[in-house]
Amino acid sequence: MSTISTQATPLPESRRIPPDPAVASWLLACCALVFCMVVLGGVTRLTDSGLSMVRWEPVSGILPPLSQSAWEDEFDHYREYPEYRKVNTGISLAEFKTIFYFEYAHRVLGRSIGLVFALGFFYFLWRRRLPPALAPHLIIMFALGGLQGLLGWYMVKSGLIDVPQVSQYRLVAHLGAAILIYLYMLWVAFGLLEHRPAPAVATAIRRAVRGLGLLALITVLSGGFVAGLKAGHAFNTFPLMAGQWIPSGYIVLDPVWRNFFENIPTVQFNHRLLAISTFILALVLAFRIVRDPQLEGQRGPALLLAGVATVQVALGISTLLMHVPVTLAAAHQGMALGLLSVILYLIFKLRHSVGR
16 A cells, blocks of 8 residues: 555644745745746856856846946956957947846846845734744745855856856856755745645655655756756767767766766766656656555646656757757756656655655
């Protein structure tokens, strides 16, 4: 048997967060903004716009240049840095504005997330709708948001020194922090929307869903290294890479570990392998849940898991074969967050285990 009718033991009253759809809606709105932030960040990366704003002004930077002289001053600053001298030499002011606005929109959206979070927090605090058990979660969210802003500038700085390309390590750290914030807020929102205790399910199922979540997260982060190295522009065939299952040059750097983060053939091959493994495990797990009569309540999320995983793999392969067009690549990144969201929901619904 995969489940039993026994319900999980409820948490002590002091640790329980009572359901509150209004507070949950606020957090879900913040989740939606973070989702857009991740996708827009990907577009900024794909359009090579991330190094166009060479100054970090957390408060005054909310406004773009508003006059011709202000634009010329901003452009003059940009021309002092390696990206202009080594990559974009001779671009016009109009061309500079295009890449500037992508990065500007990304930064303004980040500030907007902080504003929406702060306004919601003070509103619900004023209405006395924030239970004590929720306070630690909100403090963690606030701290993670501040860390994310610092990580973003730390990432940009790596491309303003000598080589006009941000560090793939800092890029993945920035992406990982955004995903952590998104998933954490989503998890808390799920709890605020839950009106019934979660059923106890077999430990094997619970572990399988959590394992899938970990594998999917590693796959997404490996995609960050693909983006950081622009590895998606190499080996634009599938399933073979330059006519081989395992590309030549898979291990060429010393020490060996560097290949997994700095070697383009290795990074792309590993991302493919992780993606296909995630896809297969998602289908197997969805099939198992759908076939289990005692998990009837989770058939909808299981079918959604299979569907999202299928679309995500199709987007990934199409992005590769078409040499990484911006629209498809951005959709692929957005669908990755969608897949993580569905898996997180299943983890939440199947979070209590019993037996083997």
